[in-house]
Amino acid sequence: MTESQHQGTHHVVHQTPLGTMHLAASAGQLTGAWFVGQLHGAREEDLGPRVEVADSPVLAQAVQELEEYFAGQRTEFTVAVRPEGTDFQLAVWEALNEVPFGFTTTYGAISKQVGPHAPAQAVGQAVARNRLMIFVPCHRVIAADGKMTGYSAGVEKKRFLLDFERPGEQESTLF
Structure with missing residues (x-):
C-alpha cells in the first residue's frame, strides 16, 4: 500500500x-x-x-x-513536520527549532521568547510533550545553571545527543 x-x-x-x-x-x-x-x-x-x-x-x-x-552528515532536518499541541506548546516547539545544531538554550530563555510571563516550568512541560524527538530538538534545552535536566527519553539519551552535536568542543549556549 x-x-x-x-x-x-x-x-x-x-x-x-x-x-x-x-x-x-x-x-x-x-x-x-x-x-x-x-x-x-x-x-x-x-x-x-x-x-x-x-x-x-x-x-x-x-x-x-x-x-x-x-552519521554526522546532517545538522538540520527538512522533512515536513506537523506538530500537534496547544498554542503555547506550538510556540515552545517553534522556539526549539531556532536552536541550531551544536548549541543549547535554557527553559528561561525560551520562556522569554514565547511570551511575557511564560513560566520556565510551563516551558519545561511543553518541552516534555514534544512529539517529534530529535526533529524538534528538545534535547538542546538545559537548566539555567547548565545542569542536565529531564528528557522524556531519558537524560542519558540527552547527554549522548548533546555530546554528539558538540564533539570535542566547549559548550555553546544561546541566551
Missing part, C-alpha cells in the same frame, strides 16, 4: 544508535518520532498501522535524515 492509499496516520519502526523509534506520518507530514519506552511516548492511536518504509515517502525521508544525522 502506498502513502497515497493511507488516509490516516501510519508508522514505521526504526533502529537508531539510541534505540528503537516509532516514526509516524499522516497526509505527507511527519507527526511523531518517539523512542520506545519514553515518557509521553507514542500511543496506539498516534501510530496507525505499521507500513514499510518504501511505502511512505515522508517516512522514508525521515529515516534517511535520521541516518544522515547519526
Whole structure:
C-alpha cells in the first residue's frame, strides 16, 4: 500500500544508535518520532498501522535524515513536520527549532521568547510533550545553571545527543 492509499496516520519502526523509534506520518507530514519506552511516548492511536518504509515517502525521508544525522552528515532536518499541541506548546516547539545544531538554550530563555510571563516550568512541560524527538530538538534545552535536566527519553539519551552535536568542543549556549 502506498502513502497515497493511507488516509490516516501510519508508522514505521526504526533502529537508531539510541534505540528503537516509532516514526509516524499522516497526509505527507511527519507527526511523531518517539523512542520506545519514553515518557509521553507514542500511543496506539498516534501510530496507525505499521507500513514499510518504501511505502511512505515522508517516512522514508525521515529515516534517511535520521541516518544522515547519526552519521554526522546532517545538522538540520527538512522533512515536513506537523506538530500537534496547544498554542503555547506550538510556540515552545517553534522556539526549539531556532536552536541550531551544536548549541543549547535554557527553559528561561525560551520562556522569554514565547511570551511575557511564560513560566520556565510551563516551558519545561511543553518541552516534555514534544512529539517529534530529535526533529524538534528538545534535547538542546538545559537548566539555567547548565545542569542536565529531564528528557522524556531519558537524560542519558540527552547527554549522548548533546555530546554528539558538540564533539570535542566547549559548550555553546544561546541566551
